[in-house]
Every structure is written in C-alpha cells, then in structure tokens.
Amino acid sequence: MNKKRKISRYTDIRNTVFFEITIGITANTILLLFHILTFLLKHRPKPLDLPIGQLTLIHLVLLVAMGFIAKDTFESQGWKDGLMCKVVIYLQRLMRALSICTTCLLSILQAIMLSPRNSCLEKFKHKSTHYYPYCLVFLWIFNMLLNGRFLVSIGATPNVTSHSLIFVTESCSQWPINHLFRYIFFALVNIQDISFIGLMALSSGYIVSLLCRHKRRFQHLHSTSHSPQVSPEERATRTILLLMSIFTLMYFLDCVTFSLLAILWKNDPVHHFVQMLVGNAYATICPFLLMSTEKRIIQCLTSKWKI
Template identity: 40%
Template sequence: MSSLKNVLYFQTGLGVIANMFLLFFYIIIILGPRHKPTDLIFCQLTFVHIMMVLTGWVISLTEIFESLNIENDFKCKTTFYIHRVMRGLSICITCLLSVFQAVSISPSTSLLTKFRQKLKKYMTSALLCVWCFNLSLSSRTIFYVGAYINMSGTTQMKITKTCAFFPMNYVIRGLLLTVTTFTDVFLVGVMLTTSTYMMILLFRHQRQCKHLHSISHLRASPEKRATQTILLLVVFFVVMYWVDFIISSTSVLLWMYDPVTLTVQKFVMNIYPTITPLVEISSDSRIIIMLKNL
C-alpha cells in the first residue's frame, strides 16, 4: 500500500510539472500574434488537468488542510466539488477538441466544411458554455459529500480520513447515476464518432499518397500530426475513463469503498492528465524547437 502511494506521489508531481510547463507554453503562444485555434482548447485542458491532478489526491489535501482552521464539511465539499467540475471539464473539452479537429481536416466537399469558420468564431463561447454546464451539473456534489461523523450505526461511506458520502435514497442514487452515465456516454460517443471519421480520412489520405507516389494534402503535414495526436489522446481517454467509471459506479451502487480501491481509482484517474502533456510536448514541433533553442 505504501509503495502504491509513493507511485501516486510521483505521478502527481510529474503530472503537475508537465502540465505547468505546457500551460506556460500555451499562454505565451496565445498572447503572441500567431497561434492555432486548437491552442486555446489545449490551454484550457492543461489548466483543468493541473487542478484535476491536485484535487484527485484528496487524502493529501485533507491532511494538509487539517492544520488550517477550516470546517471539515466546507473543505470536503470544496475539494470534491472542484474535482468533479474538473473531471467533467476534462471529458467535455476533450470531446470539443476531437470535434474541432474532425471539422478542421474534413475535405472541402464535406458537409462539415460549413461549420469550420463558425467553430473558430464561437470557440470562446463554446468553452464558456462548457464551464457553465459543468459548474452547474457538479453542484449536486455539495449535497452528498461532507465531513465524516464517527457515530455508531451511521450509514455514511467514508472515502478519506475526514470526508464521506452521505446516505442517499436508492431512487435518487439511481437517478444521479443515470444522468451522469447518459451525459458521459453521449460525450464518449461523439468522441468515438469523430475519431472514427478522422481515422477514415487518414486512411484515405495514406492510400492516395501510395497511389500518387507523392505527398498529397490533408491540409498539411502538421495537421496530420495534430490529428494523430488527438486520436491517441481520445482513445487513451476513453479507455481510462471507462475503467474509472466502472470502479466508481460499482462502489456507489454497492455503497462500499475500501482504501485499496480508492487508491487504484486515484491512480487510474491521474493517468490521462499525466500522460496528455507528455504526448503533446513530444508531438508539437514548436515545443521541440523551443527546447532545442534553450
């Protein structure tokens, strides 16, 4: 158990450092005269992942807060609310990223081309709507998470040293799980659809290259690399997300959490926000050039 916690500490440190470096890079790029439309999305996703990794290590945060004169109930609700918002933003922004890339590389004869300029124009508005949606949807966390009360016969489900899930009616529990599942399945479905579409475009482009014995244009080579990177991130996200979803849903339905399950779930949740910046750094030629110049 202690060795797994050490791995989690290392994972958290690596995730925060890599995402902080990437966030600094994207801020510089966005403030400059020349930046890609996807840079704003990646910047938001990087910030979300920093917060997600930090709040994901809930036990460490609650132990740190013990020295502060803050009510346990307040810090539990705040920590879990922020983490839930960041988790929702991660899936929504990843979905938006895959949709934007699919529209960007679509051929001029495709029906998606008419949405290309609209997506670029309303990108900021779309991200604002995503934030508002998750801030409101995750507010339910405030009502069923709070400070753990050590009382005999209590039906609370202890999840950290000081925090617990409050008992919920089976109907309400099932309703919340249904809403969450429906939202997540819809977003993952959109990601898988756009990813399949992009894979088909890449496959067709590859066949054209072999047939013509020359480099055709799928917008440009950087666009092709960006598409491959986004495809990798989406596939990785979907796999890690469903592993996390199965663990958390089973625990909530059975109303049972044990320390090992919680630790494994933390590890799974932190894999995507830790791997994402490493993939982006290794695949973005601008970052590689900047590192070489240093």
C-alpha cells in the first residue's frame, strides 16, 4: 500500500493555498492582457515591456500548473496514465527556472538603461533590445533540455510499495535516476541559480549606486523644506529593486522549506502548505508591484472608475 499524505481534511490550509493561486492568476492575467493590447493597438512599447510581458506569462503558467499540483496534493485526481503528471510537473519546474532567468535579465536591462553616457554600459544601450530575443531563445532551449529529466523520471504512483519513489503529489511520483546524471543536473541547476542571483545582486548594487549618485547630484536644486519629486523612471527602478529583494528572499525561503523542513516534517501537511505558499509568493506579488508603477494601467483603471 502506498504511503499517501492525508491532508485533504486541512480545509484552512487548502483554502489559503488556492486563494493565493487565484489572486496571482488574476493579477498576472490582467497585466498580460494589458501588454497584449498595448502591442495590438500599436502603442510604442517601452524597452522593458517585452521582459515584463514574458515574466508575466511565465508566472501565469507557473501558477496554473501549481493549481493542478495543489489540487492533486489536497484531493487526489487519479492521473493514472502518468502523462498529466509529466506535463504539469515539467511546466512547473520549467517556469520556475525561467522566472529567475527573466527576473535577472530584467534587472540587467534596467541597469543598462540607467547607465550614464560615460559608463562602460553605454555601448550596450542600443544593442540590449536587439540581442535580448536571442538570449531569451537560448535560455528557453537550455532550460527545456535541463528540465527534460522530469519528463522521464515523473510518472503515476504505482499500486505497489517502493521505498525508492519520491512522492510529488497524491497521484504523481518521481522515479530514481542514475547517480551520475542526478549530480550533473543538480550541479547545472545550482550553477545557473547562483549565477543569476549573483548577476542580480551586481546589477541591483549598480542601480542603487546610480540612484544615490543622482540624488546627491541634484540635491542642491531642491529646497530643504520640499522633498524632490520622484520621476516615473526612478519609481520604476525602485520597484525593480524591490522585486529583486522579494525574489531573493522567497528563493532562499523556498530552499529552506525544501531542504530543512523536508527533513524535520517529511510527511507533515504543514510543510507542504509552507512550501507551496512560499513557492507561489513571488509570482503572486510580482504583477501587483509592476502594475503599481505602470502609469498607463493606473490611468485606465481610474478612467473606468470615473465612468
């Protein structure tokens, strides 16, 4: 008999997870539709519209996949053929990997756009938007191949007892793979994550230094009794810095819940609740932060309310 997780009775936990997923899907859908309409109506796109639109699409697919995973975690769906398991788990892992890549690229692009004329990044300002699609295609192909292991190792949970299986959801389990391939995949994933987090830290530090330099340079233009007005560019930059901070915090919390809590509460429903809640937090918060600095969305919403 399989050792299944009896967590269907935890209604508060289930409702909290589904509420977070629903809010995240709704917010990302609104933001994605806005960028699609902006493109279709021939409005002049901003340099960061493409990475923001892609990040929104990634988070939307991620949350939809997490909805299926949460549904099968709390209430077994009986995916007996294993195909649904492979597709859902593969999409979830792929979107999670692409989320960190796109967030890092967004931070780097913002740093390039803010760089002064005498900076070494000045020559990349006009080239960045041209080479971004090529970088995007490379990251998609690389992560599709890297996460392709889940298409092989994930399958429906069998009716026989096996201590080597790793239970992912009630219906899906992960079969063990060769130790060599396991270490190779583990090394590649961690190298990619550490590299992108390091690049985010460098670009964020560079942006902070530019903002501080800009504030000191124009401080004498403002009186001490009046605070300087924050420009839209500076407000957007601060939002991206906040996104970097939230992503880094959620990433390390996710690592903690996946490793430490998995050891302490291996089959505890609270562990799965915390892991899902933390894993979905960035994808849920991100669209709200991006919409708060998007003047076009704010104007559209306010005009609707006036009507």
